[in-house]
Amino acid sequence: ESVAARKFIERWAVAVVYFSLDGPRWRLRHGFLNGRDTCNWFSEAFVNNELKVRVGVYCNKEGLISALILFNNYLQGTIPPEIALFEKIKIIEMSHNHISGPIPTGLTKLNELIHVWLEYNEITGRIPSGLASLTDMNTLQLSNNRISGSIPGTISQLTNLVTLALDDNLMTGSLVNLFSMPSLSHVFLEDNEFTGHTDIEGFFEDSSNLKVLDLSDNKGLQGSFPSEMLDSTKFPSLTVLDLNGNNYGGTLPWVIKENNVLEYLALYDNSIGGEIAHVPFSNLKALTHLDLSSNAFVGDLPFQFLGAMPDLTYLFLANNTFTEGPIPDDFQSLTNLRELSLKDTNRVGTIPTYLGSLDKLILLDLDRNKLTGSIPKELGQLTNMKYLLLNRNNLNGTFPMEMESLTSLVLAYMEKNSITGDAGVICKNNDMTAVSDCARGDNGTSPKLTCDCCAKCCSDDDQETCNNEDLLANYNPIWEYGYERYYHDFTSGEIIHNFVLPLHRTLLSKHEILSGNMLQYDLTTPAN
Numbered sequence: 001e002s003v004a005a006r007k008f009i010e011r012w013a014v015a016v017v018y019f020s021l022d023g024p025r026w027r028l029r030h031g032f033l034n035g036r037d038t039c040n041w042f043s044e045a046f047v048n049n050e051l052k053v054r055v056g057v058y059c060n061k062e063g064l065i066s067a068l069i070l071f072n073n074y075l076q077g078t079i080p081p082e083i084a085l086f087e088k089i090k091i092i093e094m095s096h097n098h099i100s101g102p103i104p105t106g107l108t109k110l111n112e113l114i115h116v117w118l119e120y121n122e123i124t125g126r127i128p129s130g131l132a133s134l135t136d137m138n139t140l141q142l143s144n145n146r147i148s149g150s151i152p153g154t155i156s157q158l159t160n161l162v163t164l165a166l167d168d169n170l171m172t173g174s175l176v177n178l179f180s181m182p183s184l185s186h187v188f189l190e191d192n193e194f195t196g197h198t199d200i201e202g203f204f205e206d207s208s209n210l211k212v213l214d215l216s217d218n219k220g221l222q223g224s225f226p227s228e229m230l231d232s233t234k235f236p237s238l239t240v241l242d243l244n245g246n247n248y249g250g251t252l253p254w255v256i257k258e259n260n261v262l263e264y265l266a267l268y269d270n271s272i273g274g275e276i277a278h279v280p281f282s283n284l285k286a287l288t289h290l291d292l293s294s295n296a297f298v299g300d301l302p303f304q305f306l307g308a309m310p311d312l313t314y315l316f317l318a319n320n321t322f323t324e325g326p327i328p329d330d331f332q333s334l335t336n337l338r339e340l341s342l343k344d345t346n347r348v349g350t351i352p353t354y355l356g357s358l359d360k361l362i363l364l365d366l367d368r369n370k371l372t373g374s375i376p377k378e379l380g381q382l383t384n385m386k387y388l389l390l391n392r393n394n395l396n397g398t399f400p401m402e403m404e405s406l407t408s409l410v411l412a413y414m415e416k417n418s419i420t421g422d423a424g425v426i427c428k429n430n431d432m433t434a435v436s437d438c439a440r441g442d443n444g445t446s447p448k449l450t451c452d453c454c455a456k457c458c459s460d461d462d463q464e465t466c467n468n469e470d471l472l473a474n475y476n477p478i479w480e481y482g483y484e485r486y487y488h489d490f491t492s493g494e495i496i497h498n499f500v501l502p503l504h505r506t507l508l509s510k511h512e513i514l515s516g517n518m519l520q521y522d523l524t525t526p527a528n
Contacts, residue, residue, distance in 0.1 A: 003062055003063065003064065006064055006087075007038065007063055007064065009085055010038060010064060010065050010085060010086060011038045012082075013082040013083070013085040013086065014032070014038055014041065014057065014065070014068075015032075015033060016080050016082040017068070017079070017080060017082065017083065018032050018033060020077050020078060020079070020080040020082075021070075021075040021076060021077045021078075021079070021094075021097075021099065022074075022075065022076040022077050025074060025076070026070075026073050026074050026075065027072070027073045027074045028043060028045075028055070028073060030042050030043045030055055030056035030057075030070075030073075031043060031056060032056065032057075037063070038057055038059070038065070039057060039058075039059035039063055039065075040057075041056050041057040042054045042055060042056030042057050042058070042069075043055055043056060053069070054069065055069050055070065055071070055073070056068075056069060056070070058091070060088055062088075064086075064087070064088040065086045065088065065089055066088050066089055066090050066091070067089065067090060067091035067092070067093070068086070068089065068091070068092050068093065068094070069091065069093045070093065070094050070097070071093050071094065071095045071096050071097070071117070072095070072096040072097065073097060074097065074098065075094060075097035075098065075099055076097070076098045076099070076100070077099065077100065077101075078099065078100055078101030078102075078104075079094070079099060079101070079103075079104045079106075080104070080106075081104055081105075081106045082106070083104055083106045083107060083110075084104075084106030084107070084109040084110065086110065087110070087111075087112070088112055089110055089112065089113060090112055090113060090114045090115070091113075091114060091115045091116075091117075092107075092113070092115070092116050092117065092118070093115070093117040094117070094118055094121070095117045095118060095119045095120050095121070095141070096119070096120040096121075097120070097121050098121065098122055099118065099121040099122060099123060100121070100122040100123065100124065101123065101124065101125070102123065102124060102125030102126070103118070103123060103125065103126075103127060103128055103142075103147075105128050105130060107128070107131065107134075108128055108130030108131055108133055108134065110134065111133070111134065111136070112136060113134050113136065113137060114136055114137060114138045114139070115138055115139040116137070116139060116140050116141065116142075117139065117141045118141065118142055118145070119141050119142060119143035119144050119145070119165065120143070120144045120145075121144075121145050122145065122146060123142070123145040123146065123147060124145070124146045124147065124148070125147065125148065125149075126147065126148060126149035126152075127142070127147060127149065127151065127152055127155075127166075128152075129152040129153075129154045130154075131152075131154075131155070131158070132152070132154035132155060132156075132157040132158060133157075134158065135157065135158065135159065135160060136160055137158050137160060137161050138160060138161065138162050138163070138183075139161075139162060139163045139165075140158070140161060140163070140164055140165070140166075141163060141165040142165065142166055142169070143165045143166065143167045143168050143169070143188065144167070144168040144169075145168075145169055146169065146170055147166070147169040147170065147171060148169070148170045148171060148172065149171065149172065149173070150171065150172060150173030150174070151166065151171065151173070151175065155181075156181055158181060159181055159182060159183060160183050161181055161183060161184055162183050162184065162185045162186065162209075163185065163186040163188075164184065164186070164187050164188070164189075165186070165188040166188065166189055166192070167188040167189060167190045167191050167192065167214065168190070168191040168192075169191075169192055170192065170193060171189075171192040171193065171194065172192070172193045172194065172195065173194065173195070173196075174194065174195060174196035175189070175194055175196070175215075175221075182208075182209065183209055184209060184210060185209045185210060185211045185212070185237070186211060186212045187210070187212065187213050187214065188212070188214045189214065189215050189218070190214045190215060190216040190217050190218065190242065190245075191216070191217045191218075192217075192218055193218065193219075193220060194215075194218040194220055194221055195218075195220030195221065196220065196221065196222070197222055197223040207234060207235050207238075208236055208237060209237055210235060210237060210238055211237045211238060211239050211240070212238075212239065212240040213229070213238065213240065213241055213242070214240065214242040215242070215243055215246065216242045216243060216244040216245045216246065216266065217244070217245035217246070218245070218246055219245065219246065219247060220247070221246040221247060221248070222246070222247040222248065222249070223248060223249070223250075224248065224249060224250030224251075225243075225248050225249070225250045225251070225252060225267070225270075225272050226248075227252065227253040229241050230253065230256050230257075230259060230262065230265075230284070231256075231257055231259070232257065232258075232259040232260065232261050232262070233257065235261075236261065237261060238261060238262055239261055239262060239263045239264065239286075240262075240263065240264040241262065241264065241265050241266070242264065242266045243266065243267055243270065244266045244267060244268035244269055244270070244291065245268065245269045245270075246269075246270055247270065247271060248267070248270040248271065248272055249270070249271045249272060249273065250272060250273075250274075251272065251273060251274035252272065252274065252276055252279045253279065254278050254279055254280075255280070256279070256280050256281070256283045256284065257283065258283045258285060259283060259284050259285060259286070260285045260286050261286055262284050262286060262287055263286050263287060263288050263289065264287075264288065264289040265284070265287060265289065265290055265291070266289065266291045267291060267292055267295065268291045268292070268293050268294055268295075268316065269293075269294040269295075270294075270295050271295065271296055272292075272295045272296065272297070273295065273296035273297060273298065274296075274297065274298065274299075275297070275298055275299030275300070276292070276297050276299065276301075276302050277299050277300040277301065277302050278302070279302055279305065280305055281302060281305045281306055281309060282305040282306070282308040282309050284309075286311070287309060287311070287312065288311050288312055288313045288314065288336075289312075289313065289314040290306075290309075290312060290314065290315055290316070291314065291315075291316040292316065292317055292320065293316040293317060293318035293319050293320070293341060293343075294318065294319040294320075295319075295320055296320070296321070297317075297320040297321070297322065298320070298321050298322065298323070299322065299323055300322065300323050300325060301317065301322055301325065301328060301345070303328030303330045303331070304330055306328075306330065306331065306334075307328065307329075307330025307331055307332075307333050307334070308330075308333070309334065310333055310334060310335060310336060311336055312334050312336060312337060313336050313337060313338045313339070313360075314337075314338060314339045315334065315337060315339070315340050315341070316339070316340075316341040317341065317342055317345055318341040318342065318343035318344055318345060318365065319343060319344045319345075320344075320345055321346070322345045322346050323346065324346045324347075324348050324370070325346070325347065325348065325349075326347065326348060326349035326350075326352075327342060327347050327349070327351065327352050327355075327366075327371075329352065329354070331352075331354075332352070332354035332357065332358075334358065335357070335358060335359075335360070336360060337358050337360060337361055338360050338361060338362050338363070339361070339362065339363040340358075340361065340363065340364055340365070341363070341365040342365065342366055342369065343365045343366065343367045343368055343369075343389070344367070344368040344369065345369065346369065346370070347366065347369040347370065347371055348369070348370045348371065348372070349371065349372065349373075350371065350372060350373035350374075350376075351366065351371055351373065351375065351376055351379075351390075351395075352376070353376045353378045354378075355376070355378065355379060355382075356376060356377075356378025356379050356380070356381040356382060357378070357381070358382070359381060359382060359383070359384065360384060361382050361384065361385055362384050362385060362386045362387065362408075363385075363386065363387040363388075364379075364382070364385065364387070364388055364389070365387070365389040366389060366390055366393065367389040367390070367391050367392050367393075367413065367470075368391075368392040368393075368470075369392070369393050370393065370394055371390075371393040371394060371395060372393075372394045372395065372396070373395065373396070373397065374395065374396060374397025374398065374400070374419075375390065375395060375397065375399065375400055375403070375419065376400070377400040377401075377402040377403075378402075379400070379402075379403065379406075380400060380401075380402025380403045380404070380405045380406065381402075381405070382406065383405055383406065383407070383408065384408060385406050385408060385409060386408050386409060386410045386411070387409075387410060387411045388406070388409060388411065388412045388413070389411070389412075389413045390413065390414050390417070391413040391414055391415045391416050391417070391435070391467070392415075392416045392417075393416070393417055394417065394418070395417040395418065395419055396417065396418040396419060396420075397419065397420070398419075398420055398421040399414075399419050399420070399421035399422060399423045399425070399449060401425055403423075403425055403426050404425035404426065404428070406426055407428045407429060408429065409426055409429055409432050409434075410429065410431065410432055410433065411432070411433050411434075412426055412432065412433075412434040412435075412436075413434075413435050413467070414434070414435065414436040414437070414449070415435045415436050415437050415456075415458040415466065415467055416437065416458060416466075416467075417437065418437075418448060419436070419437065419448060419449050420448050420449060421449060421450075422449070422450045422451075423436050423438070423449050423450065423451040423454070424450060424451055424452045424453065426453070427451070427452050427453035432453060433455050434451060434453055434454045434455060435454055435455060435456045435457075435458065435467050436449045436451045436454050436457065436458070437449050437457070437458050437459065437460075438450060438451040438454050438457035438458070439457035439458055439459035439462075439466075440459060441459045441460055441461045443461075445459075445460070447459065448460075
């Protein structure tokens with residue numbers, strides 16, 4: 001078959017794709033169906049006003065189609081079987097659209113396919129087992145669809161696969177063995193319905209390239225915490241381990257070898273228990289994110305080890321039954337902290353003044369403890385503070401005037417204490433949500449605290465019922481934003497503040513491939 005004949009067939013197949021995916025209603029048509037050569041059916045676009053990429057058709061040096069790039073373009077309908085006619089195609093990028101129906105089996109015939117990005121669509125059905133024949137596959141990204149069924153066992157034949165993203169679907173069954181995939185680096189399986197006991201270490205016998213493992217929010221996953229995942233001699237590249245929202249139990253290891261790689265450890269909302277006072281977290285030298293909240297930990301806080309981790313930016317220990325004790329003085333060395341949650345951890349004593357020197361804090365959650373004394377005026381130095389939760393303690397004294405410097409506050413909960421004075425000094429942000437003991441009692445008694453901007457006022461007469469929401473900042477940072485938090489979602493389900501990063505990380509990384517490495521994949525568009 002001549003190249004000219006092949007080009008004629010491909011031109012027809014592109015037209016079928018265009019009409020099958022409602023081309024006349026696309027946001028941009030990218031020159032499709034004009035009278036020029038098919039290889040010129042493209043236009044240029046910017047990703048986040050920062051990175052220029054070509055969108056539409058790419059061709060190789062022979063003039064045969066090597067990529068279809070149609071992200072975020074209002075595509076609707078199903079991918080037609082004619083997709084199988086692009087024999088030289090290496091990249092299919094149709095993410096962030098409204099594509100429905102199953103993954104076409106025609107994809108399994110595209111033997112040169114390297115990258116598939118179909119995330120954020122409405123795709124249904126199962127993953128075709130025939131994808132295992134695409135042995136050059138580097139990226140399979142099917143996140144945020146409605147895909148069901150189990151992971152096909154044949155997927156382990158994709159020995160060149162680097163990124164496997166199946167998160168935010170409806171997938172079930174147990175996790176298949178992935179140990180025969182030596183190139184696997186990024187594994188995203190979170191927010192599905194996987195079940196069963198999981199021997200994680202057994203899944204990744206050849207784990208030298210594994211960098212990110214996210215199994216979060218699969219409530220059916222259970223078993224003991226996989227302590228070997230913290231061993232950098234076995235997992236020398238692992239930087240992110242996210243197991244939050246599962247049903248893992250057991251205990252944390254009392255022996256951790258020095259690890260200079262792991263940066264992110266999230267174990268929120270599991271059933272892991274035991275004492276952790278002697279767990280040497282400080283041997284995790286690169287760790288910046290540690291979330292142990294909502295587990296079954298007991299005993300003392302591991303304050304000495306945590307205090308020796310100055311690079312921590314995120315420390316959540318909330319909702320564990322620790323032994324009564326003060327907020328540790330050792331934490332004053334954590335000068336890079338942005339978020340600190342000690343909610344419901346049996347903290348007693350006063351709020352330490354050194355917290356005012358942790359000037360990068362945007363969230364401080366001390367709710368539901370037994371803290372006494374007054375609010376330190378030094379907290380007024382935290383000018384980056386957005387979320388301050390001091391409610392449900394035994395605080396007293398006068399509300400410090402120095403708090404007027406907290407002009408960035410979005411949320412301030414101070415109720416169910418004995419604080420007096422005027423909290424109105426914090427009322428400079430019109431978008432702020434505040435709650436305090438600013439209501440009169442049933443018998444007309446004066447409120448403890450005045451607050452002109454408080455959305456809700458409590459009193460001594462309604463301590464049991466007023467504002468009983470347990471606002472735990474429980475929306476973990478996700479991989480699409482480089483595991484940095486992009487908004488705070490509390491347990492009430494209300495998005496208190498949208499904290500969007502300026503750059504969508506997953507779009508940038510994939511489109512860096514499209515803008516900077518075209519020749520690597522022979523995607524050169526020939527001249528007319």
